[in-house]
Amino acid sequence: MRITAANAFETSIKNLQKRQEGLSDAQDRLTSGKRVVTASDDPVAAARAERALAAMVRSEANQRALEASRNVMLQAESALGNAGDLLQQARELVVQGGNGSYGASNRETLADALRGIRAQLLGVANRGDGAGGYVFAGQGADSPPFVDTPGGVIFRGAEGEISAASDEALPLSVDGRQAWLGARDPSGTGTVSVFTALDTVIGKLSDGSLSEAEVSTAVKEGLADIDAVMNNVLTSRAAAGEALNRTDMVESRIAESKLAAKTERSNAEDLDMVQAISDFQNRQTGYDAALKTYSLVQRQSLFQYLSA
Template sequence: MRVSTNQLHNTSVQNMTGQQSRINETQDKLSSGLRVRQPSDDPTAAARALDLERAISAVERFNKNGDMARTRLSMSESALEQAGNNLQRIRELAVQAANGSQTPETREQIAAEVRERREQLFQLANSRDGSGEYLFAGSRTRTQPFHMTSGGTVEYRGDQNTREVRVGPGRQMSVDSSGFEVFMDGGTGNGHYQVREAPGNEGSGVIIPADTGVQGIGSEFEAYRVRFAEDQDGNLRYAVQRTRDADGGPEDWEWVQPPAQDGQAPDVSEAPRYEPGGTIEVADGVRVVIKGEPEGAESFAAAAPGDTFSVTASRPQSVFATVDKLATALEREGTGEAFHNAVNRALGDIDLAMENISEERAEIGARLSALDAEEASNEAALVDLNKALSDAEDLDYAEATGRFNQQLTGLQAAQSTFSRVQGLSLFKYL
């Protein structure tokens, strides 16, 4: 076959150009550290790398959501801690005010601090995060949750929903708290039932719920009352009445301790004897403690009854109303039994409010702990995914360096051969 000089020249040039292209490709991979720079390099590895990059991006988004959730939950927990500290201080002030050495003037001073603490609670309930969103508005984070009305009461205008963010492949976490549940849905009494003295009581009796009460009253319409009378020997005795309709009239009350015959009031001599500071069980699981000396009537059926104390179901009450009632008692109730009963009620209600806040803090703490575990899992997943991505697309530098040197040597040999072949001519030998 005849080989022309032009054909030999073109073939040599194409060979050198191809080798130079391969050298450039290898050099590009060495500089980038990637074995797969485009899908044609390794279609299977390229598809695998694309899937892994998507998975890595998803986990990184989970971590960003987790950082946002951590910031918001930490700020909520801090606000609740301050609210709990304020309530603890209010409780200390209530105990201080109940001391017999206090005067109406000093109690008014204590009331002024109580009201200032209430204002701080109001501000804490309207706390915001770094982006200006309210922490305790439920899912309505752009709406101020707590508003003061013209009458001085506090209204909640948020909702009871919460937003959730995804912090892991199978984990969503709430980042909001409902201010209604934290600040507006506290109880009264001991959380199961509440007690109160009758407005016309003339004795020194003070009533509190017994801590052992765990059953509570059957319904919000059920109520009990403890009445006092003196027997012929001057001993103070008590009887218990019950009604199924708290809004009903006198005919709706029945005697349950001691039981009466034919609906008539029980005989005083048959009623239990009153022991100051003793526990009175008004119903199964409903117990109260009455201290002091209540005023007793001549009989339980007397038209002018003696002192009476009521026991009703616990009602929802906001922490702001609880503090308001304490401040009002400090300002108006004086130093008598009405004042001490009001302070005792306030102490019980404050304890419930503090318990409510502590429960919310515990729930936030549990979410933060779960967030720690989820972030640790995400970090471990990122390590595994990045390793798999590296295996799929990263370059073996030792192999690539060897190949580059081999290709470079081949190019140099081709260039040397081309220069010699190009110089060959028959005219040199003629």
């Protein structure tokens, strides 16, 4: 009888411990809101959740890259818009230079105004991106990419563009050489830069020895060059605007991807709260029953048995 009583006691203890562990486990799941807390809970679901988490992290990285690209493209689009406005002002001044009633002093005044516009354009071309770089540095430059030399403005950046490290092709810079120095020459035989176009017409307007016919020719050629560089600047601005439009579409795809990954992770590891509460209540009932059984077995003794 003592062996039977000992077995009953040991069995009730084990049952109580098992019920207590199950209750504690159910309570932990309710607290965390997770069905899968460790990989051993459900290896397949845990693997699904891990893949979904990796997809979420990748989406967040893509979003950061997108924001960086959007910031640079906004600055580029704004800068090229400023350049277009300045070139339009320059064009109007050159038109005035063709006024037959203007003398050398009048044309020199126009040339001075054009020099001021040229200086502003150089500042726009060397505009920073707010992160220690330059919007028009191409593939990068440690210093302002456009340098004014005795022979004219030269580009010391790296041709091309930098793209963000993301799943989408998102630009982080603009090819400054193409935007500012790469306009097609009106003759179709080469290229002309924003600064060369201005330097040429400034030189002509400042030359008091030119005849009226020569001034007229200089104005005509100057306008053709300015129109060429304006068109090139506007083309680059349109490309920046297109990149901005693309970021909006990419952002929508990133959001969808992140939501899908978040949903997949939730489906893999989150609790069905209604089912979890029901399970907890059932385990609570089972634990209470095991506790009562343990109390009854604990009160059993040889004397109680003999007195029966």
